[in-house]
Amino acid sequence: MSLPPRFDVDADDITRVVRSFYSVVRGDPVLGPVFGGHVADWPSHEDKIVLFWRNAILGERCYSGNPMQVHLKAKTVDPDHFAGWLALFDEVLHRELPQTPARAWSALAHRIGQGLRSGLLAQRGGFGALPDLG
Template sequence: MTAMPPRFDITAAQIERVVNKFYAAVRRDPVLAPVFAAHVPRDVWPAHEAKIASFWRNAILYERIYDGNPMQKHMAARNVQAEHFPHWLGLFDKTLMAELPPDTARAFSALAHRIARGLRMGVEDLRTPEHAPPTL
């Protein structure tokens, strides 16, 4: 069986570096730090970063090493709000541009934005009253 080629040119080490730099920035960010602190204790950050790196390695490199459900986690985290996603993406994009070649950063950003749209919709739907009209 032939392995699928990566979505774009990036290494596992680059993905891990992006994840580590991004979450270092998250821990300093006045908007996102409290959101993450409620779910990721200080001593759990290395394991969290490893899990998220495995998510991206699965999504980009097609390594079957990730075991999780991001939608379920984001919906269960009651303090995650739809308005956090643009801020998260801005910080993520800044990290990508600082750590990766421009073409790789753009490709990674496009994938992150696509995934974030789905997660944001899940969070918004969860917060919508049962009989409210749909948001289109």
């Protein structure tokens, strides 16, 4: 049994947004090289991210993975990259979707992005990390 969608988008909308976003990312002077250093097969990466969003938005339970672990292992991903990532994602959302679902998806992406950013900071000795008392 799947859950009702969080907001009014469908699987085709999700695919379109993800493909458009990664097209923009590849040309970004900051994020392009970061992603390019970790993504060898763009279509497969995009397909996996489509599943992530279908899981998060449509409740399809079709994604298996741990985004936090992936980002922690990617040593070139900096917590400060999330601001640029989210700005580009917002641009794509507002270009590809009507205002209401674009805003709703943006809010969800910002919550997820903040969680990933905070996790990276904590693991790398920034905000939320335990002090070194030794």
